[in-house]
Amino acid sequence: MKVSNFGKRDFWAGTLFVLIGAGVYLRSRSYGIGSLSQMGSGFFPAALGVLMAIVGLLIAATSREAAVLVKPSGKALRGAGLVLLSVVAFVVVAPHLGLLPATFVSVVVAAFADSKNSARDVFLMAAVLTVFCFLVFSWGLHIQLPALSWE
Template sequence: MKIKSQRDFWSGFLFVAVGLAFAWGSTEYSFGSSARPGPAYFPFGLGVLLALLGGMVLFKALTIETEDGEPIGSIAWRPLIIIVAAICLFGLMLPRLGLALTLPAVILLSSLAGDEFKLKDALLNSALLTFGSWLIFVWGLRLVIPVWPTVFGA
């Protein structure tokens, strides 16, 4: 069987692998029921959906002919390093500095990964996404997430 699109083949393969890993890993937890889902309910369902999506992309890569085989290009190291650093920064900053300071810092850092960085757009995104995250997670879902640095209290 010939791979007709290398990009689709490898992305589909990774989707299937990650989806199956999440579905398999979630079997260690309680599933619960549809009315009261347990901790395995969402990761299992999401893992299965991701694996199915990956299977569809794999099928496309093996059946639909492309002009040049869509070879995989070089790895974009700069955006990869910036996004991984932003994720690590989020994990380190959130418990100490709270949502109000962590999200703008992470959003500004991750916006540097793109080719078309504009400070005004990044600041607007930071403000809107921080407010939206507070609205959804803290106010709407009542999750216990620190909003302000621990120095300023609750």
């Protein structure tokens, strides 16, 4: 009988969902939850945090085997680090240059997390996603963040 790794992954994914959901719920309480008839600004995040924690509990409870900590490979750490760095890049670039450059830089950094991506594919994907983000967020939703800024 072959042992599957899905049980470990499910357990840790569920645990991560519970932790993030609990954090979202605790943070949303500072915004004022209100009631069902008069919802405060923290109501929606609180509801999502609770739902996320419940889903995480269900995922972790249905994992088929006990979780065991394993040391991640260098490739996995590189990928995770680049994805986190892409979020930091967006946060740093967006206020100074706007949505479009921040999106482009963020996608480029995150795409290099997969070593199978070629430079041409990365820049093509970044260009397509940047246009998509412009259409959805700037043009469609009219977000406050300017598309281009030179601060």
